[in-house]
Amino acid sequence: MKIIILGAGQVGASVAEGLVSEENDITIVDQDPVRLSQLQDRLDLRTVVGDAATPSVLRSAGSEDADMVIAVTQSDQANLVACKLAHSVFNIPTRIARLRSRDFLEDESLLATDNFAVDFALCPEQVITDYIRRLIEFPRALQVLNFARGRVCLVAVRAYEGGLLVGKQIKTMRDHLPPEIDARIAAIFRDNQPVFPEGDTVVKAGDEVFLLAATENIHPVLNQLRRQTSRVERIMIAGGGNIGLRLAKSLEDRYEVKLIEGRRPRAELLANELNDTLVLCGDATDEELLEQENIAEMDLFLAMTNDDEDNIMAGSLAKRLGCRRVVALVNRRAYAEMIEGGPIDIGISPAQVSIGTLLAYVRQGDVAEVHSLRRGAAEALEIVAHGDRNTSKVVGRRIDEVQWPKGVTVAALVRNFEEPIVVGQTDDWTAITRYGEVVIAHHDTVIEADDHVIIFCTRKKLVKKVEKLFQVGFHFV
């Protein structure tokens, strides 16, 4: 596939990296030749220097026979114009744009083919904000991911000494849960190595356990398996950039939020934008400031500046001064691996988190959702099964009949995904509907056509094999 990526910033580079490995022809356009050459050193792609929102630059990037354009420059306006040009001048079939401002998303017709012609809009800041919000809703979770439009939830937790799971076989988990609730341990990582979870696998302290259940069941399951943890009430955010601002805005209604920003004018702007957040002007790595603002009483410290080093240092400092839980944004993969097991509880790679949905869209086919786990080492994907017993290698078969590659676990199925099921009523008598039925996978579960299958791959390479397995082949009669 021929893909043009506009903008070689953090998002653009990560997208390029994610797609290069999938045997695509990639051209990347940016105004900064230095950044482009750095990227070219690392990846096998073509670069074009110029303004992405002009027809001539798009043409020189090879728009005439491109299959897809991904506009991820810093400017919403440039991205919109590029998509419009790609559609009306070059007739590129698939157009993806990064849109920071929510205004553009409010009116659906704005992005329709006869307007800006954007097929898929991505807002990395929003994706990261949502991601962190979910982490806050699950205290002590390392990662929280949604599948099937929020129908199924995957939570990574660390197994601690004294927890209900530790020292027991996985199959005993069922004994602790109410009969109507089912859940599954999709994977276990021990000392960074995957352990294939089977009924008699014993969970050890320090294991990273990936737990999967229907979204409405995930809280009860976690509550059953872990000691009660106190709720998050006080949050401190370091860095008032786009992510910091969005986070503060979405958190300030429910939590007590303090936001530290170093630049005075930016702090003023934040103070104008936010209602209940206490905006502080100062350095997040300043011990005195943190102490003054009672860091020891904070339930959560979010280091959200643009600078990896600052985030790591501020996070470590906050932890040392007594903050209960520390989350930091870390862009560089080397750093992400380094901080593992240190004072920072969770390191989030913004690029990995934000481009998951985009990559799923790009891969097309039947993959509905892809999430990177453990900073890209493993992957969880949601894939739609098509065909029947004759044309597919999976449909109509029990899970243990399918020849899964080693390291792949089928975690759950969502059946009849398009069918709304009324499960209850709210106080004002509007029906609560859920789409589809969640079936936790056991070895004798039969995969049916159009099931959304949630699969856990302990290594990234396995994704391709899984995709191949799900392909409908007419030769296979």
Next chain:
Amino acid sequence: MTRFAPVHRALGMILMLFGLAMLIPLTVSHLSDDGAQRAYDEVFLLTMLCGTFLWYRYRNTQRDLNVRDGFLLVVLVWTVLPAFAALPFMIHLEMSHTDAYFEAVSGLTATGATLMSGLEKLPVSINLWRHLMQWLGGMGLIVLVVAILPMLGIGGRQMLQAEIPGPMKDNRMTPRVTETAKGLWLIYVAITVLCAGAYRWAGMSWFDAICHSFSTVSLGGFSTYDASLGHFNSPAIEWICVVFMLFSGINYATHFLALSGRSVFVYGRDPEAGWYLGVLLVSVFVLANYLWKEGSFHDMDTAFRYALFNVISVATTTGYSTVDYGQWPMFVGLWMLFLCSFSTSAGSTGGGIKMMRALLLYKQVYRELVRAMHPSVVYNVRLGGATAPQSVLFAVLAFAFVYMVSIVSMTLLLAFTGLDIVTAFSAVVASVNNTGPGLGLVGPATTYAVLGDFQTWVCTFAMLLGRLEIFTLLVVLTPAFWRK
């Protein structure tokens, strides 16, 4: 004098317009043959002559009004017009010029303090004129002029800003100042018509209904009876009055937006309206309870009825009364005067420092507290989702200071001339806030006639000071203003 030629020309035109307004009582006087015809004939002619002379003398001025001219014009309009408006009282009622000028200023500033008694026996046209003055002054003389004389459009914005009360005069209504003025007056007229109709329906005569609707909507408080609205002793009339007083105490720009957008949610976004209604309602309930417990009324219903009407009336700076609340415990009277000094909204027809300034002051205090606890905090004072600029905050602080200094110094002045401290203080507060009746000797059951000439002038000055929100008047009184 050619330096202020455009001011004189504009003043001449405004005087002519004001003369035309006098045609209303003049016609009524002739039709009803109430004996004041001669006075109106003379005053009308004199006003028109003066106006025409001024305008004719300076008609060829090329220069437009600038900001400084705007201040001067506003001050002149508010001091010269009452002089002409006072003439019918002087000629027909043979009042002294001090008393007549006081009555006219009290009318135009929509204060409602009066020196007259035996109002029932006054000629119809005199009563109509008193109420008409309140109505014209309530929304603002300059606003009216800008609405009907678009030639003043240039520089009109500055003049409106010198006249419309409130700390932040935003231009969110319409792009053109004439349209803004027209919109404001249109709502004002419509509400007055509604109010008059409601009064008539509740049992007033047409004359009383019209007069009282003028003084209700303008938050003035003149009445055609010595006993004020208490004369009617009708709960229906009191309820109507309360509703219209509450309405007029809200920013007219908000009414305009609500009406042009056909949405009541606008009131929810108005940062003042909620506080205004909340403070008043809480006060009414607390005071009604207090009066009942304390024994001024025998049952809660009566206490509520009288507390509701009189508290709202004083707090919105109207100044009607249905009972001599001077007889109530001093605490209640002082609370009512306290309310009138800040309750009404900026851009309403009420007086006082306005709820907007009170909120900004309160939030500044809160900011200082937060700063004390978090030295590195960035905390901006916000109102209705928007940040108040530092310049506005400083202006509000300065205003609050001058406001308090004015009250204290004029109270001391009145006390120096021999008034008891309650009378002196309440007279100054009631005048500065354009409320009307005070406590003590100038309470609701009495009039300002007990004051001596000098004391009357102090109160007259206080009313103008309050109506022009102090700074507009003070600016013109500074030497720097007159330096070339």
